[in-house]
Every structure is written in C-alpha cells, then in structure tokens.
Amino acid sequence: MTFKMKRYLLLLLIIAGSLLCAMRSMAEDFKDFSEVDLEALLNTEVTTASRFAQKITNAPNAIYVITEEFIKRSGAITVPDLLRMVPGVDVVNCYGNAYGLSARSFNDRFAQRMLVMIDGRSIYTNFFGGVFWEDDQVFLEDIKRIEVIRGPGATMWGANAVNGVINIITKDPEEDPILMITGKAGSQKFREGVARYSGKVSDKLSLSVTGGYHETDGISGVTDYRSIPKFTGRAKYKLSDESVLQFFAGFIDSDNSLEKTRYTPRTGAPVRSNYQMVRWEHRFSDTSQVSLQTYHDHAEVHSPVVVEEDKYDVELQHALAIGERNHMVYGGNYRTITVDSNLLSPETNQDDILAFFVQDELTVTEKLRFVAGIKFEKNSLTGVDWSPRGCILYAPWENQQFRFSVSRAFRTPGFVEDSAYTITRLPLTDAVSIPVLSTIGNQHLKPEQMTAFELGYRTALFNRVGLNIELYYNELDNTIENVVKKRTFPLEVSWDKVSDSVAKGIEVAADYFITPWWQVSANYTFQEVEYKKYNRDVPGTPRNKCNLWSSFTFNNGITFDVIAHYVDKTKWSGLSGVLEDVKVDDYVRLDMRIAKKLCNNSVEIALVGQNLTDKRHVETSDGVGTFDVGQLIYGQMTFYFK
Numbered sequence: 001m002t003f004k005m006k007r008y009l010l011l012l013l014i015i016a017g018s019l020l021c022a023m024r025s026m027a028e029d030f031k032d033f034s035e036v037d038l039e040a041l042l043n044t045e046v047t048t049a050s051r052f053a054q055k056i057t058n059a060p061n062a063i064y065v066i067t068e069e070f071i072k073r074s075g076a077i078t079v080p081d082l083l084r085m086v087p088g089v090d091v092v093n094c095y096g097n098a099y100g101l102s103a104r105s106f107n108d109r110f111a112q113r114m115l116v117m118i119d120g121r122s123i124y125t126n127f128f129g130g131v132f133w134e135d136d137q138v139f140l141e142d143i144k145r146i147e148v149i150r151g152p153g154a155t156m157w158g159a160n161a162v163n164g165v166i167n168i169i170t171k172d173p174e175e176d177p178i179l180m181i182t183g184k185a186g187s188q189k190f191r192e193g194v195a196r197y198s199g200k201v202s203d204k205l206s207l208s209v210t211g212g213y214h215e216t217d218g219i220s221g222v223t224d225y226r227s228i229p230k231f232t233g234r235a236k237y238k239l240s241d242e243s244v245l246q247f248f249a250g251f252i253d254s255d256n257s258l259e260k261t262r263y264t265p266r267t268g269a270p271v272r273s274n275y276q277m278v279r280w281e282h283r284f285s286d287t288s289q290v291s292l293q294t295y296h297d298h299a300e301v302h303s304p305v306v307v308e309e310d311k312y313d314v315e316l317q318h319a320l321a322i323g324e325r326n327h328m329v330y331g332g333n334y335r336t337i338t339v340d341s342n343l344l345s346p347e348t349n350q351d352d353i354l355a356f357f358v359q360d361e362l363t364v365t366e367k368l369r370f371v372a373g374i375k376f377e378k379n380s381l382t383g384v385d386w387s388p389r390g391c392i393l394y395a396p397w398e399n400q401q402f403r404f405s406v407s408r409a410f411r412t413p414g415f416v417e418d419s420a421y422t423i424t425r426l427p428l429t430d431a432v433s434i435p436v437l438s439t440i441g442n443q444h445l446k447p448e449q450m451t452a453f454e455l456g457y458r459t460a461l462f463n464r465v466g467l468n469i470e471l472y473y474n475e476l477d478n479t480i481e482n483v484v485k486k487r488t489f490p491l492e493v494s495w496d497k498v499s500d501s502v503a504k505g506i507e508v509a510a511d512y513f514i515t516p517w518w519q520v521s522a523n524y525t526f527q528e529v530e531y532k533k534y535n536r537d538v539p540g541t542p543r544n545k546c547n548l549w550s551s552f553t554f555n556n557g558i559t560f561d562v563i564a565h566y567v568d569k570t571k572w573s574g575l576s577g578v579l580e581d582v583k584v585d586d587y588v589r590l591d592m593r594i595a596k597k598l599c600n601n602s603v604e605i606a607l608v609g610q611n612l613t614d615k616r617h618v619e620t621s622d623g624v625g626t627f628d629v630g631q632l633i634y635g636q637m638t639f640y641f642k
Contacts, residue, residue, distance in 0.1 A: 042055070042056070042057055042399060042458065042460055042466065043055050043056070043057075044056040044065055046059055046063055046065060046147050047147070047167075047169075048063070048147040048149060048153070048156075048165060048167040049061045049063055049147075049149060049153075049156070050156065050329060050359060050361070050371075051156055051317060051319065051329050051331075051359075052289070052319040052327075052329055056458075057395075057401040057458055058369070058393065058401075060361075060371040060389065060391035060393070060403065060405055061149045061150075061151060061153060061405070061454075062088075062149065062150045062151050062454060062456050062470040062472070062507070063147060063148065063149050063150075064086045064087065064147075064148045064150070064468075064509070065145055065146070065147055065148070066082055066083070066085065066086070066145060066146035066147075066148065067145055068143065068144055068145060068171075070082070070085070070549070071140055071143055071146075073551060073559060073561045073593060073595075074549075074561065074563060074591070074593070075561070075563075075591055075592070075593035075606070075608035075609075075610065076140070076591075077140070077184070077190075077192065077214075077632075078097065078099070078133070078136065079133070079136070079138065079140070079143075079146070079168065080093075080099035080101050080133055081610075082140075082146065083101060083146070083148065083166070084547065084565050084589075085521075085523075085547050085549060085563070085565075086103075086148045086150075086523075086547075087150070087470075087507040087508070087509045087523035087524070087525050087545075087547070088103050088104050088150040088164075088470070088505070088507045088525050088527070089101065089102070089103045089148065089150065089164070090102055090103070090105075090107040090540070090541065090542065090545075090567075091107075092107060092619040092620035093619050093620070093627075093629045094109050094619075094620055094622070094627065095622075095627040096134075096226050097133065097134045097136065097226045097228070097254075098133060098134055099133040100540075100620060101114060101131070101133070101166075102114045102163050102164070102540075103148070103149075103150040103151070103163045103164030104150055104151065104163050104164065104472065104474065104503055104505060104527060105163065105474075105503045105527060105529040105538060105540075105541045106163060106529070106538060106540060106541070107540040107541065108130075108540055109130075109620075109622070110125075110128040110129055110130025110131070110414075111130050111131070111163075112128075112129035112130050112160065112411060112414065113160065113162035113163040113164075113411050113448070113450075114130070114131070114160075114162075114163050114164050114165075114166065115153065115157055115158075115160050115161040115162075115164070115165045115166070116131045116165075116166045116168075117157075117165070117166065117167045117168065118137060118138055118167075118168045118170070119167075119168070119169060119170055119248060119277070120167065120293065121248070121275065121277050121295050121297065121313075122297075122311070122313070123135070123137060123297070124160055125299065125309060125414075126309065126311075126337050126339065126351060126412075126414055126415055127307055127309050127339050127341065127414060127415050127416060128414050128415075128416050129160070129411070129413070129414030129416070129417065130414075132271065132299065132301075134226070134254060134271050135252060135254070135271050135273050135299055136214075136228055136230065136252065136254070137230070137232075137250055137252060137273060137275065138168055138170065138232065138250075139194055139196070139210045139212060139230070139232060141180065141182065141194050141196050141210060142170045142171060142196065142208070142210050142232060143168055143169070143170055143171070144169050144170060144171045144172070144175075145169050146166065146167070146168050146169070147165075147166075147167045147169065148164065148165075148166050148167075149161075149164050149165040149166075149167075150163075150164045150470070150472075150507070151163070151164060151407070151452050151454055151472060151474075152387070152389070152407045152408065152409035152450060152452045153165035153409070154375060154387035154407070154408070154409035154410065155357065155359060155373040155374060155375050155387050155388065155389040155407060155409075156357060156359065156373070156375070158333075158353075158355050158357075158375055158377050158387065159353070159377055159379065159385070159410060159411060159412045159447075160411050160412065161409055162409040162410065162411050162448065162450050162476075163450075170232075170234065171198065171208065172206075172236065173198045173199065173200075173206035173207050173208040173234055173235070173236050174200065174206045174236065175198075176198055177198060177199035177200065177642065178196075178197075178198060178199070178640060178641065178642050179195075179196070179197050179640075179641040179642075180194075180195070180196045180197075180638065180639070180640055180641075181193075181194075181195045181196075181638070181639045181641075182194050182195075182636060182637070182638040182639070183636065183637055183638075184634050184635070184636045185634060185635060186608075186632060186633050186634025186635060187631070187632055187633050187634065188216050188217055188630060188632055189215075189216060189217040190215070190216040190632060190634055191213075191214075191215055191216070192212065192213065192214045192215070193212055193213055194210065194211070194212035195210070195211055195212065196208070196209070196210040197209050197210075203238075204237055204238040204239075205235065205236070205237050205238075206235070206236045207233070207234070207235050207236075208233065208234045208235075209231075209232075209233045210231070210232045210233070211230070211231045211232075212229075212230060213227070213228070213229045213230075214226070214227070214228040214229075214230075215227040215228070226254065226255065227254065227255045228252060228254040228255075229252070229253055229254070230250065230251065230252040230253070230254070231250060231251055231252075232248075232249070232250035233247075233248070233249050233250065234246065234247070234248050234249075235247045242282055242283045242284070243280070243281065243282045243283075244280070244281045244282075245278070245279075245280050246278070246279045246280075246281075247276075247277070247278055248275070248276070248277040248278075248279075248295075249274075249275065249276045249277070250274065250275055251272075251273065251274035251275075252271070252272065252273050252274075253270070253272050254270065254271045254272070255270050255271075270301070270302050270303070271299070271300075271301050272299070272300050272301075272302075273297070273298060273299040273300070274297075274298050275295060275296065275297045275298070276295060276296050277293065277294070277295035277296075278293070278294055278295070279291060279292070279293040280292045280293075284320075287320060287321035288318070288319070288320040288321070289318070289319050289320075290316075290317070290318045290319075291316070291317055292314075292315070292316050293313075293314070293315045293316075294312075294313065294314040294315070295311075295312075295313050296310070296311070296312050297309075297310070297311040297313075298310050298311075305341070305342070305343060306340075306341060306342045307339070307340075307341045307343070308339070308340045308341070309337065309338070309339045309340075310337070310338045310339075311335065311336075311337050312335065312336050312337075313333060313334070313335040314333060314334055314335075315331065315332070315333035316331050316332060316333070317329060317330065317331030317332075318330060318331060324363075325362055325363045325364075326360055326361065326362055326363075327360070327361040327363075328358070328359065328360045328361075329358070329359050330356075330357065330358040330359070331356070331357060332354075332355055332356040332357065333353075333354075333355050334352075334353070334354050334355075335352075335353040335355075336350065336351070336352050336353070337350065337351045337352075337353070338350045339415050341415070342422075343416060343420055343421070343422050343439075344415060344416070344419045344420060344421065344441075345419060345420075345421030345441075346419070349415050349418075349419055350380065351379055351380045351381055351412075351415075352379070352380050353377065353378070353379045353380075354377070354378050355375060355376065355377040355378070356375070356376050357373065357374070357375035357376070358373060358374060359371065359372070359373030359374075359389075360372055360373065366395075367394060367395045367396060368392075368393070368394055368395075369392075369393040369394075370390075370391070370392060370393075371389070371390070371391040371392075371393065371405075372388075372389065372390050372391070373388070373389050374386060374387065374388040374389070375387040375388075379412055381412055381413060381418055382412050382413070382445070382446060382447045385410045385412075385447055385449075386408070387407070387408055387409055387410065388407065388408055389405065389406070389407035389408070390405065390406050390407070391403065391404070391405035391406075391407075392404045392405070399459055399460040400457075400458075400459045401456075401457070401458045401459070402455075402456070402457055403454070403455070403456040403457075403458075404454070404455050404456075405452075405453075405454045405456075406451070406452070406453055406454075407451075407452050407454075408449065408450065408451050408452070409449075409450045409452070410447045410448060410449045410450070411447060411448040411450075411480075412447050413442075413445045413447070413480060413495070416441065417441055417442065417445060417480060417495040418441045418442065418443055418445065419441045419443065420439050420440060420441040421438075421439070421440055421441065422438070422439045423435050423437070423438045423439075423490070424436055424437040424438070424439075434490075435489075435490040436489060436490050436491065437490055437491045437492075437493065438490055438491070438492050438493070439492075439493045439494070440485075440492060440493070440494050441494065441495065442494050442495045442496055445480060445495060445496070445497075446478050446497070447478065448476060448477065448478045448479060448480055449476070449477045449478060450474055450475065450476045450477075451474070451475045451477075452472060452473075452474045452475075453472065453473045453474075454470065454471070454472045455470070455471045455472075456468070456469065456470045456471075457469045457470075464512060464513050464514075465510055465511065465512050465513075466510065466511040467508075467509070467510050468507075468508070468509045468510075469506070469507070469508050469509075470506065470507040470508075471505075471506050472503070472504065472505055472506075473502075473503075473504045474502070474503040474504070475500065475501075475502055476500065476501045476502070476503065477500045478497050478500070479497065479498055479499055479500060479501050479531070480495055480496070480497060480498070481495065481496070481498040482494075482495055483495065483496050483498060498531065498533070499531040499532055499533035499534055500531075500532045500533065501529060501530065501531050501532060501538055502529070502530060502532060503527065503528070503529040503538075504527070504528055504529075505525065505526055505527035505528060506525070506526050507523065507524070507525050508523060508524050508525075509521075509522070509523035510522055510523070517552060517553050517554060517555075518550075518551070518552055518553075519550075519551045520548070520549070520550050520551070521547075521548070521549040521551075522546070522547065522548045522549070523546070523547050524544075524545070524546050525544070525545040525546075526543060526544055527541060527542075527543060528543060529541045537571065539570075539571050539572050539573040539581060540570065540571075540572055540573075540620075541570065542567050542568040542569065542570045542586075543568050544566075544568040545565070545566065545567050545568065546564075546565070546566040547563075547564070547565050547566075548562075548563065548564045548565075549561065549562070549563050550562045550563075557596055557597035557598070557601070558594070558595070558596050558597075559593075559594070559595045559596075560592075560593070560594045560595075561592065561593045561594075562590070562591075562592050563590070563591040563592075564588065564589070564590050564591075565588065565589040565590075566586070566587075566588050567586060567587055567589075567619070568586050569583065569584065569585055569586045570583075570584045570620075571583050571584075572584060572620060572621040582621035582625075582626065584618050584619065584620060584621060584626065585618070587613075587614070587617045587618075587619070588613050588614075589610075589611055589613065589617070590611070590612045590613045591608070591609065591610045591611070591612065592608070592609045592612060593606055593607070593608045593609075594606065594607050595607075595636075601640070602639065602640050602641070602642075603637070603638070603639055603640070604636075604637070604638045604640075605635070605636070605637050605638075606635070606636040606637075606638075607633075607634075607635055607636075608632075608633070608634050608635075608636065609631075609632075609633045610631065610632040610633070611629060611630065611631040611632065612631065614631070615630065615631045616628040616629065616630050616631070617629055
C-alpha cells in the first residue's frame with residue numbers, strides 16, 4: 001500500500017472516529033430500529049427499464065436510483081458528480097464544466113455509447129455522439145430521481161443505448177407545492193442562485209417554474225471559467241380524471257472556456273439551447289394506459305467550431321395487461337435530426353429515424369417470470385438494425401431475486417465520424433500558413449453492435465442490509481475509433497473499425513441501516529475491457545472503483561454526510577494514435593456536507609467541501625496533456641416558503 005493510500009485511509013478513520021465520539025450524545029430519543037423500512041428499498045419504483053412503473057426487483061436490467069435525498073445531501077453542483085456514486089459508472093471531469101461519463105467501459109469526453117434523457121427526452125447529440133454536459137439543461141433542485149441502467153437498454157430506447165441509459169426524472173408540479181430560494185458561494189469565485197416555485201394554480205392546472213444563475217472562475221492559473229443562466233418550466237393540466245396534458249420547456253445561454261489542458265489558450269465557447277415538449281397521457285383502465293409525446297430540441301455552439309443541431313421527435317406508446325399473466329408495452333417513434341457545422345462536408349446533414357418496439361412480460365408462477373422484447377430501427381446513415389432482449393426473473397424466496405438476461409444493442413456513427421472535413425493549419429507568418437492535419441469522415445462505417453450477458457441478484461439481509469450483485473460479459477463488434485490514415489505531413493485522421501472488444505466485470509452494492517440515524521451505502525466495481533485483435537486494455541477504463549456514502553440524521557435538525565470515491569489508475573489514448581498513451585494515477589476524492597435546519601425547517605444552512613484530500617488531482621487526458629480538478633468549498637443558505 002502506497003504512502004498516499006495510507007494517508008487517505010488514516011484520514012477516513014480519523015473522520016469516522018471523531019464523528020462517532022462527537023455525535024454519540026446526539027443520538028438520544030430516536031425511534032426504534034424496527035421502524036427502519038428496508039423493504040422500501042427493494043420496492044423502489046422505476047420506469048426506465050420497461051417504460052412503465054414497476055418495482056426495481058422486477059426490472060429486466062441492472063438499475064440504480066439516485067434519490068432526491070442523495071441529490072440534496074451530496075453537496076454536488078452538477079449531474080455528473082452525482083453519478084460518481086453509481087456502481088459501474090465512470091465519471092471524469094475533463095475541464096471546467098465538461099465531463100466524460102459512461103457505464104462499463106469506453107469512457108471519453110463524448111461517451112458515445114451512453115444514452116442520456118431528461119423525462120424521456122433524449123439529450124444525446126448526434127453531432128459528436130455523446131452528451132454536452134456543459135449544456136446543463138436541468139436544475140438539481142428540479143430532480144425527483146435519476147434512474148441509471150448499466151448495460152444495454154436499446155430494446156426500449158433504441159440506438160446508442162449500448163453501455164447504459166440515464167433518465168433524469170423531474171418533480172411533478174403537484175407533488176411538492178413550495179417556493180424555494182437558495183444561494184451558494186465559495187472558493188474559485190463560485191456563486192449560484194436558484195429560485196423555484198411549484199404548486200396548483202387551479203383545480204386542474206399545476207405549474208413549476210425554476211430560474212437561476214451559475215458562475216465560477218475555476219482553478220487559479222487555469223482558464224476554465226463558466227457562467228450559466230438558465231430557466232425551466234413545467235405545466236400539468238388535467239383534461240379529465242383519466243387524461244393529463246403536460247408541457248415542458250427550458251433554455252440555457254452559457255459561456256464556457258474550451259481549454260482542454262493548461263497549455264492551450266482560453267477560447268470562449270457560448271453554448272445555447274432550448275427545448276419544448278408536450279406529453280398527453282390517458283388511462284383507459286388500471287391495466288391500460290397510452291401516451292403521446294412530441295418535442296423539439298435546439299442546441300448551438302459558437303467558437304472556432306460552429307455547431308447547430310435541431311431534433312424533432314414524436315412518440316406513441318401503449319402499456320396494457322393481457323389477462324392476469326401478460327403485461328405488454330409497444331409503440332413507435334419518428335425522429336429527424338438536422339446538423340449545420342463548419343466541421344462537416346457538406347455543412348448541412350440530416351438523419352431520419354423510424355422505430356417500433358414491443359415487450360411482453362409473462363408471469364409463469366409467482367416465482368418465475370419471462371421478459372422478451374425487440375426494437376426495429378431504420379436510420380439514414382446505416383440503414384436497418386434490431387435490438388432484441390430476453391430475460392428470466394426468478395424469486396425463490398421472499399426478498400430474493402435472480403435475473404439472467406441476454407440482449408443486443410447498437411451505436412450509429414455520429415455526423416463527425418461520417419462527414420467530418422477539416423484542415424488544421426500552422427501559421428508561419430500573418431499571411432502564410434501550412435496544413436499540418438486533415439480530419440476526414442468515413443461514410444462507409446457500419447454500426448457498432450454489442451451482445452450482452454448479465455446475471456443479477458438482489459436481496460435483503462438481517463433486516464438491515466440491502467444487497468445487489470451484478471456480473472456481466474459484453475462483446476462489442478465493429479468498434480469505431482479515431483485512427484491515423486497517413487503519418488506524413490500533413491497528417492490525415494479519420495475513423496474506422498479498429499477491433500472487436502470484450503468487457504467483463506462485477507458490481508457489488510450494499511445499503512446498511514446501522515441505526516435509524518446512521519445509514520451507509522457502499523459499492524465496488526471491477527471491470528476489464530480489452531481489444532481482441534491487439535490483446536490490450538481499452539483506454540479510459542479503471543479496473544477498480546469504490547464508492548462510500550455515510551449519512552447521519554439527528555433530531556436537532558443537523559445532517560452530516562461523508563462521500564468518498566476511489567478510482568484506480570487509468571490509461572488514456574494519445575492524440576489520434578500519434579502520441580503515446582497518457583497514464584493518470586489513482587486518486588481518492590472526499591466530499592463532506594454538514595447542514596442545519598432553522599426556523600421550523602423553513603431555513604437551512606450548509607457547508608460543503610469537495611476534493612478535500614487534494615487541492616488538485618487529475619482524472620483524464622485529452623491525448624496531449626491533463627487538466628487539474630480543483631478543491632471547492634462553499635456555503636449555502638436555502639429558504640422554504642409553503
């Protein structure tokens with residue numbers, strides 16, 4: 001064990017010991033332990049796995065839920081930082097407000113095999129392939145929960161749901177009528193203000209409106225500034241007792257630096273986006289519901305790189321029970337995506353997507369169920385593809401659930417991979433420059449295809465511990481990577497199939513209710529990913545990861561939370577295969593939050609520290625150099641008016 005690791009472990013032991021000693025006297029007058037509802041953990045309701053509400057134990061996927069309580073008590077200020085806690089999910093801060101995020105391997109600045117949605121609306125960009133996390137379209141204060149599927153979700157959600165699916169679900173305006181105002185300020189000249197109103201306007205109409213501003217100058221000596229004003233709104237209108245019409249809208253107008261390493265100059269990168277979505281839901285009976293949804297999403301970036309992307313989507317689905325043993329969901333959608341960019345040739349590109357899906361859940365006995373489904377999808381870039389899934393769910397005893405599944409998913413190339421055409425020139429004088437690098441797309445790419453085998457187990461032990469174990473083996477064919485086509489100047493870079501690859505791993509997660517006022521959640525991930533052809537590890541995938549959340553809740557209104565993450569050393573690809581791979585050391589990240597409620601719970605003050613083990617550490621590389629992730633300490637005050 002290295003000296004650094006010993007230092008981290010000693011720090012954690014000191015923190016834990018001092019907390020127990022200092023707070024032991026505060027544990028008086030708590031309820032009996034018998035009132036801790038462990039079964040509520042096993043009965044958590046999810047909707048992303050099958051497109052209808054079901055218990056987490058009945059879901060045909062490995063799924064993890066980030067709760068509203070954790071969102072608040074983590075002290076996180078971005079969605080990716082929340083997702084560090086999920087087993088099997090790799091999160092790296094690339095620079096500023098830019099993150100790379102993927103599940104079960106192949107993490108990168110744009111993790112192209114991870115589908116991300118907000119209330120079922122895809123925010124995956126087809127330009128690069130992946131998610132612009134700088135385009136921060138959701139307030140943490142608006143989020144009800146985040147459902148994270150690890151492994152393929154293409155049977156329900158289509159292309160690019162290969163390594164996983166993230167669905168950010170916002171609060172229903174009727175559920176939490178409140179006016180909330182919060183402000184944060186701290187190091188790195190960080191400041192943030194958010195105001196949120198939700199409640200009923202009339203018997204039939206309810207409304208939520210949130211507005212805010214986020215700004216920081218970033219780490220001293222590094223130009224990773226960002227300023228993000230944004231607004232979101234949601235209206236819900238009851239047409240009748242059986243029908244509901246909802247409207248979602250939002251916009252963001254942010255300014256971010258584009259610096260990838262400390263060696264490159266600051267470049268302003270305004271990111272602007274807006275969206276509008278309408279959803280109609282009708283309940284024919286308790287066992288039959290239909291929904292119709294349509295949305296428009298616009299995003300643009302203006303810097304040396306100019307990108308404008310518009311997405312229009314319409315979707316219809318019907319969930320129904322057929323007799324007492326079958327639960328079916330089926331539907332389809334049409335989506336058109338248009339991209340304009342000075343990186344493409346031609347500069348305007350369009351992709352039209354038509355898809356249909358169906359899934360049936362058959363209850364054979366009370367202990368045994370089968371789930372089978374398939375999705376057909378046709379797109380303009382690669383044609384027709386299929387995403388089937390089969391799953392067996394077996395519950396031999398109470399609170400014991402086994403799951404075995406086989407599924408297939410695919411990823412379509414992004415517009416850059418297909419149609420990029422740029423020439424990078426080196427200026428010699430004000431009037432003379434020479435070409436040094438050309439980037440050219442490949443219009444003959446085939447979609448990547450994954451076949452996944454998963455075995456899961458979920459249980460409750462000793463009335464105190466919730467346990468989930470997931471094993472997986474994935475085969476990814478036609479892996480597309482950035483390659484050097486010509487190594488003489490000017491260099492020529494393109495995209496091509498490099499090798500098939502194999503990913504395998506195990507994820508273990510546990511929730512331990514030690515006392516009614518002290519809960520611990522922990523998980524461990526081991527993952528191994530390698531190219532078949534080259535017999536070497538795939539970059540961007542740490543082999544070992546551990547996460548820990550220790551949560552204390554006391555009767556005097558004080559809450560205290562400690563969150564720790566350990567990430568193993570990681571290798572990242574050198575620039576386009578020209579430079580050598582960059583190695584990033586392992587690191588421990590420690591976050592803490594202490595809060596106190598005042599004035600009959602109408603006011604809360606909090607102090608948060610992030611990255612407390614190191615003032616700076618490195619998490620990733622852009623293939624040239626690295627970026628330091630800094631320490632952040634901030635205070636927060638929140639007012640609640642009901």
